Amino acid sequence: MTSFWRKARNHSFTLLAGLACALALVPLVSITWYVAARGIPALSWSFLTHAPTAPDDPASGIGPALAGTGLLVLLAGVLGIPLGIAGGMWLAEHGRNARGSAFRMVLDAMAATPSIVTGIFVFTIVVIPQGHFSAFAGGIALALMIVPVVARTTEIALRGVPDSLREAGVALGATHTRTLFRVALPAARTGILTGSILATARVAGETAPLLFTALYAQQWVHSLGKPIAALPTLIFNYIQQPYPSLQQQAWGAAFLLFVLVFGANIVVRVSSHLRSRQP
Amino acid sequence: MDRTTRYALGALAAAIALVFAAILGVLLSHSVEALRYSGFRLVTGTTWDPVNGSYGAWGFVFGTLVTSLLALLLAVPVGIAVALFLTELAPRWLRAPMGILVELLAGVPSLVYGMWGVFVMAPLLRKPVEPWLDSHVAHMWGHPIPVLSFLFSGPKIGLGFLLAGIVLAIMILPTIVAISRDALLAVPRLEREAAYALGATRWEVARNALRSAKAGVFAASTLGLGRALGETIAVTLVIGNVATVALRLFAPGQTIASTLATQLNEATEPLFVSSLIALALILFVLTLLVNLGARLAIERPWRRSA
Amino acid sequence: MKTIIESKGLRVAFGQKEVLHGVDLAIPEAEITAIIGPSGCGKSTFLRALNLMHDLTPSARITGEVVFDGRNIYDPGVDPVDLRRRIGMVFQKPNPFPTMSVFDNVAFGPRLLGLTRDEVHKRVEESLKKAAIWEETKDRLRAPATDLSGGQQQRLCIARALAVKPEILLLDEPTSALDPIATAKIEDLLGELKKEVTVVIVTHNMQQAARASDNTAYFLNGDLVEHGPTERLFENPKDERTEAYITGRFG
Numbered sequence: 001m002t003s004f005w006r007k008a009r010n011h012s013f014t015l016l017a018g019l020a021c022a023l024a025l026v027p028l029v030s031i032t033w034y035v036a037a038r039g040i041p042a043l044s045w046s047f048l049t050h051a052p053t054a055p056d057d058p059a060s061g062i063g064p065a066l067a068g069t070g071l072l073v074l075l076a077g078v079l080g081i082p083l084g085i086a087g088g089m090w091l092a093e094h095g096r097n098a099r100g101s102a103f104r105m106v107l108d109a110m111a112a113t114p115s116i117v118t119g120i121f122v123f124t125i126v127v128i129p130q131g132h133f134s135a136f137a138g139g140i141a142l143a144l145m146i147v148p149v150v151a152r153t154t155e156i157a158l159r160g161v162p163d164s165l166r167e168a169g170v171a172l173g174a175t176h177t178r179t180l181f182r183v184a185l186p187a188a189r190t191g192i193l194t195g196s197i198l199a200t201a202r203v204a205g206e207t208a209p210l211l212f213t214a215l216y217a218q219q220w221v222h223s224l225g226k227p228i229a230a231l232p233t234l235i236f237n238y239i240q241q242p243y244p245s246l247q248q249q250a251w252g253a254a255f256l257l258f259v260l261v262f263g264a265n266i267v268v269r270v271s272s273h274l275r276s277r278q279p
Numbered sequence: 280m281d282r283t284t285r286y287a288l289g290a291l292a293a294a295i296a297l298v299f300a301a302i303l304g305v306l307l308s309h310s311v312e313a314l315r316y317s318g319f320r321l322v323t324g325t326t327w328d329p330v331n332g333s334y335g336a337w338g339f340v341f342g343t344l345v346t347s348l349l350a351l352l353l354a355v356p357v358g359i360a361v362a363l364f365l366t367e368l369a370p371r372w373l374r375a376p377m378g379i380l381v382e383l384l385a386g387v388p389s390l391v392y393g394m395w396g397v398f399v400m401a402p403l404l405r406k407p408v409e410p411w412l413d414s415h416v417a418h419m420w421g422h423p424i425p426v427l428s429f430l431f432s433g434p435k436i437g438l439g440f441l442l443a444g445i446v447l448a449i450m451i452l453p454t455i456v457a458i459s460r461d462a463l464l465a466v467p468r469l470e471r472e473a474a475y476a477l478g479a480t481r482w483e484v485a486r487n488a489l490r491s492a493k494a495g496v497f498a499a500s501t502l503g504l505g506r507a508l509g510e511t512i513a514v515t516l517v518i519g520n521v522a523t524v525a526l527r528l529f530a531p532g533q534t535i536a537s538t539l540a541t542q543l544n545e546a547t548e549p550l551f552v553s554s555l556i557a558l559a560l561i562l563f564v565l566t567l568l569v570n571l572g573a574r575l576a577i578e579r580p581w582r583r584s585a
Numbered sequence: 586m587k588t589i590i591e592s593k594g595l596r597v598a599f600g601q602k603e604v605l606h607g608v609d610l611a612i613p614e615a616e617i618t619a620i621i622g623p624s625g626c627g628k629s630t631f632l633r634a635l636n637l638m639h640d641l642t643p644s645a646r647i648t649g650e651v652v653f654d655g656r657n658i659y660d661p662g663v664d665p666v667d668l669r670r671r672i673g674m675v676f677q678k679p680n681p682f683p684t685m686s687v688f689d690n691v692a693f694g695p696r697l698l699g700l701t702r703d704e705v706h707k708r709v710e711e712s713l714k715k716a717a718i719w720e721e722t723k724d725r726l727r728a729p730a731t732d733l734s735g736g737q738q739q740r741l742c743i744a745r746a747l748a749v750k751p752e753i754l755l756l757d758e759p760t761s762a763l764d765p766i767a768t769a770k771i772e773d774l775l776g777e778l779k780k781e782v783t784v785v786i787v788t789h790n791m792q793q794a795a796r797a798s799d800n801t802a803y804f805l806n807g808d809l810v811e812h813g814p815t816e817r818l819f820e821n822p823k824d825e826r827t828e829a830y831i832t833g834r835f836g
Binding site for chain 2: 014021028031108115151205211258262
Binding site: 470479 | 641667671681
């Protein structure tokens with residue numbers, strides 16, 4: 001018979017591992033609960049649409065920051081996603097050699113670059129020469145964070161397209177290019193989309209890259225060449241200030257940010273898991 | 280037509296690689312002034328006093344190392360346990376949902392982690408935890424234990440190295456779990472079956488799989504370390520932003536990243552700016568090396584068994 | 586001829602697809618029983634049902650009984666860990682633990698059982714000798730198991746399985762991945778093995794079954810068509826399907 005000790009060890013290690021899992025989830029629950037508890041009370045229509053006024057003014061809002069985040073994310077996406085997809089396409093189609101490996105290493109290194117370093121890089125090549133902070137610089141910094149991630153997920157998605165599909169395209173007389181764009185890419189679109197959404201959602205919540213590029217602005221901004229408000233920088237600012245009303249607003253904004261980023265993560269991960277379960 | 284596409288895509292890929300090289304180059308060129316002024320003292324000097332022209336960032340380097348290593352110490356064992364649970368030990372129906380939940384930890388913005396750290400964890404550390412550690416781990420029957428009492432000392436304000444280490448550990452956990460899990464899943468089914476067929480329990484099979492997945496788990500930990508080194512905003516909020524150069528967990532500290540976040544916009548003097556950019560360069564190179572190390576860990580052992 | 590393990594009405598399905606349709610087969614003790622049949626006839630599925638390996642496949646549904654040592658092994662009260670020690674298995678593709686040495690591979694089982702260092706050493710040497718690979722490995726016990734050739738690795742796996750002193754040894758097409766010389770070595774081994782353990786061997790190679798076994802069972806499309814002493818089955822098959830397979834009309 002299997003010894004008592006072996007069975008006991010089996011059960012206790014399983015239990016221990018399960019406890020580790022539970023432990024890992026405690027922060028998740030705690031954060032979700034706390035952010036919601038402090039953030040939801042701050043929400044209101046005026047909160048979402050008005051610009052900040054005096055610290056104690058109840059009509060004060062975070063409208064410009066919301067709009068700012070939207071603009072920056074849009075800019076980052078427009079600049080970063082197509083470039084990332086192109087890089088991923090090159091890797092998938094022509095990257096099965098040493099040059100491809102080297103490029104893959106570069107992408108991984110870029111993805112692992114601390115976001116603050118990316119921000120400082122853009123600071124030195126855009127902000128310093130221009131002499132001022134700008135939404136444009138912020139968009140570039142965020143785009144630089146999107147590119148490596150989207151490139152890798154695009155490569156993986158394209159690699160996942162079965163060769164038989166491509167062969168079918170070629171057999172019908174299509175060129176390699178047309179097969180790529182008309183057959184492979186559409187077949188990989190879910191993976192590419194997922195990767196792009198996750199990458200963009202992630203940069204929406206980043207603060208460090210904006211600190212030295214987009215900086216911050218109190219009011220609505222109408223040009224890309226000026227500093228701009230954004231949710232993360234607003235939160236970072238307000239939360240360090242002693243006014244309770246500003247802190248309240250910071251939590252409201254944090255809740256929105258959390259819902260945006262975290263929500264995108266949940267939707268994407270759950271749906272891709274469900275989709276991979278289908279036969 | 281095909282060649283055009285290939286060249287076009289290739290050009291774009293090259294552009295991306297060029298940008299990466301530019302990061303290194305630009306940071307380097309802007310650091311030259313500071314490096315020429317301070318030399319090695321930039322990293323080894325302990326006095327950071329820009330007003331009086333001394334740029335010794337050892338305090339920040341120390342803080343970066345302490346918080347990152349503490350994070351690793353906490354996150355790696357938990358991460359391995361979670362990965363084992365998700366791949367071998369948990370009942371099958373539980374594995375996928377649990378896996379998604381753990382992955383979601385990666386979806387929380389850094390800023391939110393920092394705020395949670397300040398408002399939820401810091402008070403927790405200040406009142407029950409740190410005093411408890413002080414009286415029960417650092418002291419025995421009222422007398423201070425030599426090494427431990429130094430380790431667990433400092434103003435118990437909640438913020439500081441300990442909190443930063445804990446928050447970082449939570450933040451890097453999903454990375455460690457994800458990659459360790461991949462490494463464990465990569466262990467061939469045949470190998471697991473061999474162990475079961477010899478009459479091994481689930482835990483024994485898992486332990487054996489972990490052995491085979493050693494390289495991947497090491498890579499996972501290294502990548503986690505890389506993330507911890509570069510983490511900025513969460514750390515800035517919870518670390519106290521006063522550099523301590525002693526290994527006292529309750530004391531406030533500073534990391535390279537937190538220094539950059541708090542001081543770069545205040546810096547007006549070119550030498551100051553250059554010094555900060557030099558620090559950014561150091562952080563960048565450090566992260567690069569760590570990630571390279573992780574990659575090598577995965578590449579090497581594969582060559583052996585092939 | 587005492588029966589050591591017996592299946593009664595054994596049905597195995599994966600999801601909606603039933604792969605074994607009610608098999609009643611008694612395996613005699615201390616003899617070599619071969620299981621033959623064309624690809625996909627369910628022979629490996631049958632073999633794996635004997636040592637609870639289907640527990641590792643979530644979609645597997647098993648009905649019927651497999652009686653060993655007076656109990657149905659699918660009873661909830663039966664300890665699968667202990668059962669698998671008593672009924673060992675060698676797989677089609679040699680699968681030594683890649684991170685371990687030759688010695689550690691064979692020592693894996695005995696160590697789990699809590700044998701002392703000396704006992705483990707003895708057991709390893711004993712098992713390597715029984716698997717006819719002692720001479721080739723005694724000077725490189727600490728070398729990585731993956732340094733061995735395919736045929737040697739398979740004999741190592743046999744040694745490893747023998748090291749826990751099982752009562753039955755199940756071999757799932759053990760030579761199909763090996764060259765003819767390595768195959769011959771293992772076939773020669775079987776005759777010696779049956780002195781220690783009951784052997785059940787699945788093979789797609791009829792000649793191997795005819796050469797090496799005492800009893801043979803012929804499976805077709807998930808049914809047990811016929812079984813009996815090897816010589817009788819090959820010279821005088823009772824069922825015409827068996828005859829068709831043996832004479833090579835198909836398969």
